[in-house]
Amino acid sequence: MAKTPMIRQASILGSIPNLAVLALFVCAGFSCFARDGMIYGAAAFFVLRFALRSIPHDHRAGVALVRSQQFADAIPHFLRSFDFFESKRWLDDYRAFLLLSPSSASYREMAMANAAFCYAQAGDGANARKYYERCLELFPDSMLATTALAMLNAGTNSSDA
Structure with a gap:
């Protein structure tokens, strides 16, 4: 079976909020838990991003x-x-x-x-x-x-x- 063609129209400007929220989570994690907090912050961002996919x-x-x-x-x-x-x-x-x-x-x-x-x-x-x-x-x-x-x-x- 041939793959159905899919089009994704990603926007560079639309990606900026993703990066900004990721940076916010990483910085918040760092300020709360020092170096390991960056990992916690990044993990929290990806959990949030995954949860938002259900909407x-x-x-x-x-x-x-x-x-x-x-x-x-x-x-x-x-x-x-x-x-x-x-x-x-x-x-x-x-x-x-x-x-x-x-x-x-x-x-x-x-x-x-x-x-x-x-x-x-x-x-x-x-x-x-x-x-x-x-x-x-x-x-x-x-x-x-x-x-x-x-x-x-x-x-x-x-x-x-």
Whole structure:
């Protein structure tokens, strides 16, 4: 089975909060426990980072299903992820600080584009197009949705010729 292509849009600016929090934990550990405290601080940072990964659980479940090519099963996870982060926009807007997520795309944008991708992979071009267009309405600069729609349009135009 071929691997499903995955795109990660990491942001250098989004990585800065990760490094800052790590430095804060290491410094706090050092000031409390001297040299060994740096290790405690780094360990605490990684425990925190691992714990924060549970917040976008539907997103992560959807990605796992995409990796195993279970596209139809992944769609509801991405739609729930979108709804969750839509209702908590502040969490998505400040994800670099609150979730230590360095992604340049918001969870809402990723959820919408991933749902559209899953529809396309499941053979439902109409819903794929609908969700990519909705993604562009909400995120006009989304290169994921722009590129995917261009490919969908190219496929439609070439079959008409």
